[in-house]
Structure formats: C-alpha cells, structure tokens
Amino acid sequence: MSSLKPPIIVLNFKCFLEATGDGALRLSKIAEKVSEKTGVSIIVCPQHVDLYRVASSVNIPVFSQHIDPILPGSWTGHILPEAVKATGASGTLLNHSEYRLKLSDIEFILSRAEALGLKTLVCANNVRVASAISQFNPWGIAVEPPELIGTGIAVSKVKPEVVSNAVSEVKRVSKDVLVFCGAGISTAEDVSIAFKLGVDGVLLASAYVKAKDPESFLTSLCEASLAK
Amino acid sequence: MSSLKPPIIVLNFKCFLEATGDGALRLSKIAEKVSEKTGVSIIVCPQHVDLYRVASSVNIPVFSQHIDPILPGSWTGHILPEAVKATGASGTLLNHSEYRLKLSDIEFILSRAEALGLKTLVCANNVRVASAISQFNPWGIAVEPPELIGTGIAVSKVKPEVVSNAVSEVKRVSKDVLVFCGAGISTAEDVSIAFKLGVDGVLLASAYVKAKDPESFLTSLCEASLAK
Amino acid sequence: MSSLKPPIIVLNFKCFLEATGDGALRLSKIAEKVSEKTGVSIIVCPQHVDLYRVASSVNIPVFSQHIDPILPGSWTGHILPEAVKATGASGTLLNHSEYRLKLSDIEFILSRAEALGLKTLVCANNVRVASAISQFNPWGIAVEPPELIGTGIAVSKVKPEVVSNAVSEVKRVSKDVLVFCGAGISTAEDVSIAFKLGVDGVLLASAYVKAKDPESFLTSLCEASLAK
Amino acid sequence: MSSLKPPIIVLNFKCFLEATGDGALRLSKIAEKVSEKTGVSIIVCPQHVDLYRVASSVNIPVFSQHIDPILPGSWTGHILPEAVKATGASGTLLNHSEYRLKLSDIEFILSRAEALGLKTLVCANNVRVASAISQFNPWGIAVEPPELIGTGIAVSKVKPEVVSNAVSEVKRVSKDVLVFCGAGISTAEDVSIAFKLGVDGVLLASAYVKAKDPESFLTSLCEASLAK
Numbered sequence: 001m002s003s004l005k006p007p008i009i010v011l012n013f014k015c016f017l018e019a020t021g022d023g024a025l026r027l028s029k030i031a032e033k034v035s036e037k038t039g040v041s042i043i044v045c046p047q048h049v050d051l052y053r054v055a056s057s058v059n060i061p062v063f064s065q066h067i068d069p070i071l072p073g074s075w076t077g078h079i080l081p082e083a084v085k086a087t088g089a090s091g092t093l094l095n096h097s098e099y100r101l102k103l104s105d106i107e108f109i110l111s112r113a114e115a116l117g118l119k120t121l122v123c124a125n126n127v128r129v130a131s132a133i134s135q136f137n138p139w140g141i142a143v144e145p146p147e148l149i150g151t152g153i154a155v156s157k158v159k160p161e162v163v164s165n166a167v168s169e170v171k172r173v174s175k176d177v178l179v180f181c182g183a184g185i186s187t188a189e190d191v192s193i194a195f196k197l198g199v200d201g202v203l204l205a206s207a208y209v210k211a212k213d214p215e216s217f218l219t220s221l222c223e224a225s226l227a228k
Numbered sequence: 229m230s231s232l233k234p235p236i237i238v239l240n241f242k243c244f245l246e247a248t249g250d251g252a253l254r255l256s257k258i259a260e261k262v263s264e265k266t267g268v269s270i271i272v273c274p275q276h277v278d279l280y281r282v283a284s285s286v287n288i289p290v291f292s293q294h295i296d297p298i299l300p301g302s303w304t305g306h307i308l309p310e311a312v313k314a315t316g317a318s319g320t321l322l323n324h325s326e327y328r329l330k331l332s333d334i335e336f337i338l339s340r341a342e343a344l345g346l347k348t349l350v351c352a353n354n355v356r357v358a359s360a361i362s363q364f365n366p367w368g369i370a371v372e373p374p375e376l377i378g379t380g381i382a383v384s385k386v387k388p389e390v391v392s393n394a395v396s397e398v399k400r401v402s403k404d405v406l407v408f409c410g411a412g413i414s415t416a417e418d419v420s421i422a423f424k425l426g427v428d429g430v431l432l433a434s435a436y437v438k439a440k441d442p443e444s445f446l447t448s449l450c451e452a453s454l455a456k
Numbered sequence: 457m458s459s460l461k462p463p464i465i466v467l468n469f470k471c472f473l474e475a476t477g478d479g480a481l482r483l484s485k486i487a488e489k490v491s492e493k494t495g496v497s498i499i500v501c502p503q504h505v506d507l508y509r510v511a512s513s514v515n516i517p518v519f520s521q522h523i524d525p526i527l528p529g530s531w532t533g534h535i536l537p538e539a540v541k542a543t544g545a546s547g548t549l550l551n552h553s554e555y556r557l558k559l560s561d562i563e564f565i566l567s568r569a570e571a572l573g574l575k576t577l578v579c580a581n582n583v584r585v586a587s588a589i590s591q592f593n594p595w596g597i598a599v600e601p602p603e604l605i606g607t608g609i610a611v612s613k614v615k616p617e618v619v620s621n622a623v624s625e626v627k628r629v630s631k632d633v634l635v636f637c638g639a640g641i642s643t644a645e646d647v648s649i650a651f652k653l654g655v656d657g658v659l660l661a662s663a664y665v666k667a668k669d670p671e672s673f674l675t676s677l678c679e680a681s682l683a684k
Numbered sequence: 685m686s687s688l689k690p691p692i693i694v695l696n697f698k699c700f701l702e703a704t705g706d707g708a709l710r711l712s713k714i715a716e717k718v719s720e721k722t723g724v725s726i727i728v729c730p731q732h733v734d735l736y737r738v739a740s741s742v743n744i745p746v747f748s749q750h751i752d753p754i755l756p757g758s759w760t761g762h763i764l765p766e767a768v769k770a771t772g773a774s775g776t777l778l779n780h781s782e783y784r785l786k787l788s789d790i791e792f793i794l795s796r797a798e799a800l801g802l803k804t805l806v807c808a809n810n811v812r813v814a815s816a817i818s819q820f821n822p823w824g825i826a827v828e829p830p831e832l833i834g835t836g837i838a839v840s841k842v843k844p845e846v847v848s849n850a851v852s853e854v855k856r857v858s859k860d861v862l863v864f865c866g867a868g869i870s871t872a873e874d875v876s877i878a879f880k881l882g883v884d885g886v887l888l889a890s891a892y893v894k895a896k897d898p899e900s901f902l903t904s905l906c907e908a909s910l911a912k
Contacts, residue, residue, distance in 0.1 A: 533750025
C-alpha cells in the first residue's frame with residue numbers, strides 16, 4: 001500500500017447512492033489511479049457494507065466511516081473494530097457531525113483502535129473541541145464547522161481562522177497529530193488555501209462523489225495540494 | 229436460493245469474534261450445507277462488514293443485523309437500506325434488544341424495506357410490543373424476553389405462554405406474518421418445544437456460534453424443527 | 457380539579473422562554489381562567505422544572521412533557537414517573553416528534569404511568585404509528601405530522617384525511633382512547649375543523665405561548681371547540 | 685447563600701425515592717443545617733422537578749443533575765439551561781456516568797452555562813477524559829470510575845492513583861478548575877483519604893440518601909473533610 005504522508009486527501013463516500021456497492025468500487029479505483037498518478041496520498045471511506053469489497057480491490061488506504069465503542073461479544077447491528085480491521089481497512093473516521101459520539105466513547109474507541117493498529121481521524125466541530133480531542137493523541141483531527149458541510153462554501157475560504165487556529169492548537173499539544181479541515185471543500189482553490197493555512201490534509205464528500213468527472217476533479221485537487 | 233418456508237432457523241452472528249470475517253464465512257458455509265442436507269430454511273445474519281462476502285459465497289438467505297431509517301444522502305457511518313440490498317442480502321433483523329429502535333423509525337424502516345424488497349424480522353421484548361409491531365405487517369416478528377438472551381435458558385421452556393401468546397396475538401392481526409421466538413434457545417429440545425408452541429421459526433446466536441461442532445449441532449436443531 | 461372531558465385543549469409550553477418560570481405560571485393561570493369561564497377542559501404542559509410550581513398554583517390538569525422509562529434508583533438527570541406524580545401533575549405527553557421514544561420504552565412507560573395513575577397522551581407522526589400505539593391503550597393519542605409542527609399551517613386544514621383516519625383507526629381498536637390532533641393549529645377555524653373531523657382534543661404550542669393576547673386567543677379556541 | 689470554597693461536599697440525589705419530592709426537601713434541609721453547623725460547603729443536586737422547591741427553601745447551593753445542549757425554543761421534554769437558572773439553581777452536574785454526553789454537546793452546554801452564570805461540575809470516567817474536559821475550563825471536574833459507583837468501595841481507597849493523577853492532570857492545565865472525586869464514597873475515612881489525595885471536593889449519592897441518620901453521617905463527612 002502506498003505510504004501515508006501529507007498532503008492527504010480523504011474522501012468520505014457517506015451514504016450517497018453514487019458511492020454505494022459498484023459505485024463505491026468505481027470511485028475507489030479512480031482514487032487509486034489518481035493517487036498513483038500524482039503521488040498524493042488519498043484515503044477512501046466507503047460505507048461499512050462496502051469495506052471488504054473496496055479494501056480487497058484497491059491499493060490505497062481504506063477507512064471506515066465509524067466504529068463502535070465495543071469489545072467482541074453480544075452486540076447486534078454494531079460495528080466491531082476487529083471486524084473492520086479484518087476487512088483490510090486501515091483506519092476509521094470518528095465523531096463526524098453526522099455521527100457525533102459521547103466523550104467517553106471517543107476515548108474508549110481510540111484505545112481500541114490503537115490496540116488494533118487502526119488509524120483514527122476524529123472530527124471536531126470547532127477549535128475548542130479539536131483541542132479536547134488532541135488530549136487523546138489520535139492519528140488525525142479534522143475540524144469541520146457543521147454549518148458549512150455540504151454547502152460548497154469552503155471552510156478554508158470563509159473561516160480561515162478556524163483552520164489556522166485548529167492547526168496551532170493541536171500542534172501545540174502534539175506535533176505528531178495530523179490536522180485536516182473539511183466542510184464545503186469543492187474546488188482546487190479551496191484545497192490550495194487549506195494547505196497554505198497549514199493543514200496536513202483535507203476531507204471532502206459530495207464534491208467528489210457527485211463530480212461529473214471524478215478523475216479530473218480529483219487530479220486537480222491533488223495538484224493543488226502539491227502546489228502549496 | 230433455497231425458498232424460505234417454515235420451519236425456519238435464524239442464526240444471529242452478533243459481534244462474536246468467532247463469527248467475524250473468515251469465521252462469518254465458515255459458519256455461513258456450514259449453515260448452507262446443513263440447510264441443503266436437511267431441507268430446512270436457514271438464515272444467517274453476519275455483521276454489516278461481512279454481508280457482501282457472505283452473500284456472494286453462499287446460497288442461503290443472508291440478513292443484515294440492522295438497517296437505519298434513512299434515504300440515500302449525507303449520512304456518515306450509517307447503514308443505508310439500499311447498500312444492504314446491494315450486497316446481496318435479502319432481509320434484515322430489526323429492533324433487537326441490543327439495538328432497540330424508536331417506534332417512528334421502525335415504521336419508516338419497514339416502509340423502506342418493503343419498497344426495496346428486503347424482508348424484515350422485527351424483534352419484540354414481550355407480547356404487547358409484538359402486538360404493536362404486527363400493525364406494521366412485517367415479514368416476521370421474533371419475541372425475545374431480553375432477560376433470557378444469552379443465558380442458555382430457553383424461552384420456549386421457561387416462558388411457553390409468552391411464545392404461544394405472541395403466536396396467537398400476531399396471527400390474529402395477520403395470518404401472513406411469521407412468528408419466531410428466541411432467547412436462550414440452545415438445544416434440539418428447546419427448538420422442538422418452540423415449534424410445538426406454534427412458531428414458524430427460531431432465532432439463536434451464541435449457541436450456534438460457540439458450538440464445538442456447529443454442523444452436528446445445527447443438524448440436530450433442523451431435525452428437531454422437522455419433527456414437530 | 458375540573459373534570460377532563462372532550463373537547464380538550466392541550467397547551468405544550470415546550471422550552472419557550474415566554475413559558476419558562478414566571479412565564480409558565482402566568483400562562484397557566486390564564487389557561488385556568490379561560491377554562492373556568494368557558495367550561496372547556498384545558499391541560500397545560502410546562503417544562504419539568506416548572507411542574508411543581510404550576511401544579512401547586514392552578515386548578516386545571518398539569519401534564520409533564522415527558523417521563524423516562526425507569527424505576528426509582530440510580531439514575532442521574534432522568535425524569536422519574538414517581539417524581540412527576542409527586543409534583544401534583546396528573547399526566548404526561550410522550551413520544552413528541554421532538555422527543556421520540558423507543559417502542560419498548562413507550563410500552564414500559566405506559567405500564568408505569570398506569571400503575572401510578574398518570575394519564576398518557578402519546579404522539580404519533582402518522583396514522584400507522586397511531587395504530588401501533590393504540591395497542592397499548594393509552595389515555596390519548598395525538599397525531600401530529602412533524603413537517604407541519606410550528607408552521608402555522610394546520611393539520612386539520614391541509615391533511616384532514618390524516619386526522620379522520622387517525623380517529624377511525626384508533627377508535628376501531630378502542631373506543632375509550634381519546635384522539636387528538638396537532639401541528640400548525642393556530643386559529644379558531646383550525647380548531648373548529650379539527651373537532652368536525654372527530655377529534656376529542658387539539659394540541660398546540662407556539663400559537664398560544666407567543667400569542668399577543670393569550671387570554672382572548674385561547675377563549676376563541678374554546679368557543680370554536682364548543683361550536684362543533 | 686454561603687460561599688463555595690473547598691472542602692466541598694456534593695450530594696447527588698439521583699432518582700432515589702427517598703430523595704424525591706418531600707424527601708428532596710427534607711434531605712436538603714438537613715444538608716443546609718450541617719453546612720451551617722460545620723462551615724463546610726455542601727451542594728445538593730435534586731431531580732429536575734424538585735429544583736424549584738428545593739432552591740426556594742434552602743440557603744445552600746442547588747445544582748441540577750443535567751442540562752440539555754439547547755437554546756430556548758421548540759424542544760419538548762428537554763432541560764433548558766435558562767429554566768434551570770430560573771428555579772434558583774446555581775449550577776449543574778454534567779456527563780455523569782448515568783447520563784454521558786456527546787463531546788460537542790459538552791462544549792456547547794459549557795458555553796451556555798458560562799453565559800448564564802451557572803457553575804458546571806463535569807464528570808469523567810477516567811484521567812484521560814478528565815484531561816480532555818479540562819480544555820473547556822469548567823468550574824469543576826469529578827473523576828468517577830463507573831465500576832465503583834454505588835458499590836460502597838471508595839475510589840479514594842482502591843484507586844488512589846486515579847484521584848491523584850486526575851488532580852495533577854487537571855491542575856496542570858488550569859489551577860482554577862476544582863477537582864472532585866466520587867464513586868463508592870461512603871465513610872468519613874473515604875472522605876479523609878480523598879482530601880489527602882488533593883481533591884477540592886467529593887461527590888456522593890446513595891451513602892447520604894440511604895443513610896439511617898443522614899445528619900450525623902453528613903456531619904462526620906464534613907469533619908473528615910476539615911481534618912485534612
């Protein structure tokens with residue numbers, strides 16, 4: 001698998017129909033191709049039911065969209081960290097604004113993920129929350145003002161101070177934690193600005209999944225990320 | 229795929245490690261073999277992340293353990309009914325005592341499942357709840373007193389009136405809804421008693437997943453179900 | 457306390473600032489005055505923290521906005537049914553679209569409320585859900601299409617079939633269960649239409665709490681309810 | 685109202701029947717008497733429905749057991765911070781192990797509580813969680829290993845390192861944040877050890893609520909807290 005180093009582009013497939021089943025496979029293979037072509041690290045985050053199929057078909061990192069705060073046992077319908085690991089996924093998103101978690105559950109999940117060797121990218125709705133999460137020393141933290149998610153109005157453009165403050169706050173606690181930003185990221189320019197503000201990566205969803213030409217769109221983002 | 233008619237045995241893999249990844253595949257193939265050998269309908273319910281792998285490898289019905297009350301779109305970490313359908317699964321468990329749902333969500337999920345052609349097996353913790361669920365006309369209702377789940381003390385033995393009352397209450401509302409019982413089912417005798425009480429099927433988990441010899445254990449249950 | 461018989465007007469104070477603390481007391485006293493003047497049964501539903509203060513100050517029925525599915529014991533921050541009863545409240549709203557409950561919790565709460573002599577008015581988002589709730593034989597069921605709540609567009613005007621179907625479905629199961637409608641009710645005409653559709657009562661919130669002259673507004677609703 | 689300075693004893697009434705309604709009032713008046721007699725700061729945390737009655741009857745600080753992450757408006761059954769303030773309560777418990785909160789909700793509630801002048805005592809299940817909460821600069825943090833709650837086996841005795849690590853971690857981030865410990869505290873000795881480990885206060889529930897002689901029991905705790 002290609003190594004994971006900044007700049008990193010994270011693609012959240014959410015529950016979009018275009019990114020379900022065969023669509024998940026197609027969009028993951030495009031991401032793999034663009035990553036190989038540009039040398040930029042790209043992570044895809046398909047739905048749980050598509051994890052195995054995607055992870056066994058592409059040579060880029062595959063993250064789950066969530067894992068549950070559980071140990072193996074009597075749980076029906078839950079997402080067992082060990083089961084995600086067994087699909088070939090190498091990490092997980094956590095605490096997305098569409099799946100916010102209890103504080104004590106975040107702490108527990110992070111300890112489980114670390115024990116299993118799963119990378120964790122924990123979302124934060126603002127800088128204060130990012131700062132609290134940084135105490136847990138996850139692999140990465142993604143600051144995403146929820147009011148911008150899905151709007152096409154990029155956090156890096158309209159709230160640059162949120163991005164730069166998240167970077168400085170998190171890096172102050174631990175230089176090793178990667179900082180991402182997301183919400184509204186939909187053009188190469190948004191990506192370029194984000195990296196200039198100091199992030200290690202960006203997180204996007206609908207802009208990629210619903211792009212008319214995902215390959216050229218993603219290529220343009222990768223080029224912007226390298227031009228920082 | 230083998231047709232689905234009573235007697236039916238439903239195997240919930242829960243989040244047991246023995247039933248995760250390769251284990252899910254192994255236990256599903258054993259179930260397929262026993263179903264072919266005995267002619268009894270057997271449904272397996274692996275974890276979400278194992279659905280595709282299992283459904284594309286066996287010729288018996290595969291059910292999800294849960295689906296979320298959502299339409300395709302901006303949901304992170306959720307279980308989209310359309311995505312479950314795309315794995316090849318043909319139905320889903322719902323409202324298990326380990327994943328109880330809001331009443332309005334049950335109603336919505338059932339309407340989505342029906343639209344997508346997914347069968348629904350809705351769990352109820354007692355007869356009153358089974359009676360309320362029967363108003364929604366699901367494919368099946370499984371009555372499971374939560375205090376007996378995982379105990380090895382079978383509902384059919386110690387609470388036969390719960391089983392027979394669930395059967396009569398549900399069939400009174402709709403003859404077409406299948407009635408199952410579960411909780412503590414762990415021997416051929418438990419299964420035999422259950423079918424004598426009038427159920428169309430039984431639901432079990434740990435007794436199968438943790439059996440020393442799953443094939444002979446499951447064969448004995450199938451034989452008991454046919455002897456009713 | 458005045459007896460409770462149709463027509464009944466239920467006033468949900470929600471968490472509006474105008475209906476908090478002193479405001480809850482003021483709006484409850486106005487409701488008491490209008491009830492005495494018109495002879496129409498009026499129920500007020502203040503916030504939990506205002507229940508005692510309101511119930512010990514007015515002579516009309518006071519309902520809680522919610523109670524939790526618990527027995528007395530180690531629960532922090534929960535709403536114990538026994539504690540609500542001890543304030544002098546005589547019933548509770550349940551399963552409001554702003555506080556939807558799990559099916560099994562509704563069943564348990566209703567059994568607790570009955571044991572304690574608390575009346576229950578259970579909300580339903582559509583007719584199918586109302587039909588399921590009717591299996592539990594609560595004191596009343598209020599059908600409220602959530603998309604109309606707080607809009608000022610009355611369910612009785614734009615979805616009369618939802619109201620009349622809820623009435624016929626619920627009364628078919630049990631003649632004793634009272635049927636209410638809510639969502640968007642904001643004029644005397646809305647109330648008049650609702651009662652002509654066969655309801656025993658109406659449920660409203662912002663239209664009363666935010667009325668410029670709550671007394672004359674409520675009086676006009678009572679007169680409309682009597683003119684059916 | 686008596687000033688609030690260490691040593692502080694916080695009494696969580698939970699949903700115990702002995703601490704409901706008249707019982708809440710009785711136990712609060714005893715706490716007031718003991719506080720006046722010993723000079724030790726005592727905070728009582730009655731159920732929501734008893735807040736007004738208690739806060740208007742005693743001259744010691746009254747805390748809520750929880751407040752919701754909401755602004756005034758259309759919320760049914762929720763605990764509005766403004767409404768808690770209006771009862772005369774001066775603060776609130778938050779994130780108790782029996783009412784764990786989402787990380788983003790803790791952040792939001794703390795900002796609302798600060799705006800309204802409500803003190804916040806946020807519970808943490810371990811030192812890592814306490815460390816994350818300290819980033820939000822609440823009034824106090826209470827470390828409570830959940831497995832000890834209600835056992836009568838005191839955290840200060842069997843897990844002294846949890847207590848002392850919580851003190852040093854939190855004080856490292858902010859000297860102004862008060863540190864409490866709880867879980868199993870049930871004797872004067874437990875209290876004495878806790879204060880020797882550096883806490884500013886202790887949190888207890890059943891040991892006080894179910895004491896045969898609450899006045900003498902609480903007096904003994906106060907004396908132990910002063911002897912540090």
